[in-house]
Amino acid sequence: MLLTIVANLFGQNHQTGNALQEQQKSIIAIAALTAQGNLGALKTALAKGLDTGLTVLKIRECLVHTYAYCGFPRSIRGLQTFMEVLEDRKLRGIRDSIGPDADPIQQRGSKYERGKKILNELTKAPQDRPLTGYSVFAPVIDTFLKEHLFADIFERNILSYAERELVTISVLSAIGRAEPMLRSHFSICLNVGLTPNALYEFVDVIHITLGEKEAENAKTVLNELLGSNQTTTKPYQTVASEIFHKGEKVASNHFTGTVWLHMLVHTDTIFNTNAGNVTFEPGARTHWHAHPGGQILLVTNGKGRYQELGKPVMEIRKGDIIKCEPGVVHWHGAAPDSELTHIAIGVQQEKGAVKWLEPVTDKEYRQ
Numbered sequence: 108m109l110l111t112i113v114a115n116l117f118g119q120n121h122q123t124g125n126a127l128q129e130q131q132k133s134i135i136a137i138a139a140l141t142a143q144g145n146l147g148a149l150k151t152a153l154a155k156g157l158d159t160g161l162t163v164l165k166i167r168e169c170l171v172h173t174y175a176y177c178g179f180p181r182s183i184r185g186l187q188t189f190m191e192v193l194e195d196r197k198l199r200g201i202r203d204s205i206g207p208d209a210d211p212i213q214q215r216g217s218k219y220e221r222g223k224k225i226l227n228e229l230t231k232a233p234q235d236r237p238l239t240g241y242s243v244f245a246p247v248i249d250t251f252l253k254e255h256l257f258a259d260i261f262e263r264n265i266l267s268y269a270e271r272e273l274v275t276i277s278v279l280s281a282i283g284r285a286e287p288m289l290r291s292h293f294s295i296c297l298n299v300g301l302t303p304n305a306l307y308e309f310v311d312v313i314h315i316t317l318g319e320k321e322a323e324n325a326k327t328v329l330n331e332l333l334g335s336n337q338t339t340t341k342p343y344q345t346v347a348s349e350i351f352h353k354g355e356k357v358a359s360n361h362f363t364g365t366v367w368l369h370m371l372v373h374t375d376t377i378f379n380t381n382a383g384n385v386t387f388e389p390g391a392r393t394h395w396h397a398h399p400g401g402q403i404l405l406v407t408n409g410k411g412r413y414q415e416l417g418k419p420v421m422e423i424r425k426g427d428i429i430k431c432e433p434g435v436v437h438w439h440g441a442a443p444d445s446e447l448t449h450i451a452i453g454v455q456q457e458k459g460a461v462k463w464l465e466p467v468t469d470k471e472y473r474q
């Protein structure tokens with residue numbers, strides 16, 4: 108294979124430290140589409156979730172969990188859609204893994220107290236203060252919340268707290284106008300092991316799954332919580348993690364748009380390798396070109412595009428690694444709505460300099 112994209116080089120996404128894994132991204136898409144009742148797109152997301160190795164019972168539990176945040180009707184429509192997807196896959200001979208179910212609940216004692224304890228773990232805030240606000244006005248909903256949601260549901264160990272919280276923030280982002288709850292649950296996400304980077308990647312998945320409006324809203328809440336001053340004009344740019352200097356604007360007519368370069372390694376006769384930190388503004392890209400000795404791209408930030416001649420355009424993002432073989436005609440650059448930074452490693456420089464070709468037209472870029 109000429110092109111190798113290794114998103115998770117070591118099984119986990121070590122490039123970014125703690126970015127989301129494919130199964131987590133699937134959980135987000137499934138929960139968000141269930142909440143909006145977009146059953147057509149949900150079918151695709153469910154199938155993709157199964158393909159990533161999520162078990163039938165884990166997905167079933169995600170759909171059950173949604174009901175606490177968007178109600179029985181959406182949750183049950185989600186479950187019915189899932190049954191259709193499973194039936195269809197069965198007919199096509201796909202054998203999906205059912206997986207283990209939740210263990211029976213062993214806990215004893217007051218369910219209210221158990222729910223309180225779990226809520227305490229999630230929020231890292233003691234729950235023994237006197238009730239305030241809506242809990243005083245409608246004490247019964249406080250009881251339902253603690254006994255049912257945080258005891259009955261959260262005690263089911265088939266999903267981790269982090270997975271349940273991903274379902275929750277997905278539903279809250281999808282239904283909208285629940286900002287205080289979304290903020291609280293973003294905060295819980297941080298307490299159960301998800302990183303700020305992972306939460307910005309969550310916003311990315313919401314953007315791809317639901318659209319710009321939902322992603323903007325979620326990002327605004329997340330920025331407020333994290334005290335980040337990221338502008339909302341570039342909502343899909345992930346958290347900047349600049350390791351190397353951005354360098355200078357490249358004065359070259361082999362690029363479309365603005366590109367910055369900071370050379371990290373100059374070639375020599377021992378290594379025959381150079382390396383540069385390259386940043387493309389949104390929409391910027393190289394012309395078509397080929398490297399006689401080949402090239403390795405390590406994507407360190409943002410989102411972009413990569414294409415080899417005669418093949419489809421591929422989306423690339425932070426953490427992706429691309430090996431472009433010697434002589435293969437290709438181009439690379441940023442996505443229309445995000446910067447892209449990659450480290451470009453030119454190997455086997457003794458084989459000669461880059462062969463530059465035509466610009467990548469807008470039509471080719473937008474494919």
Ligand code: MN
Pocket residue numbers: 396398402431437438439
């Ligand atoms: Mn190249």
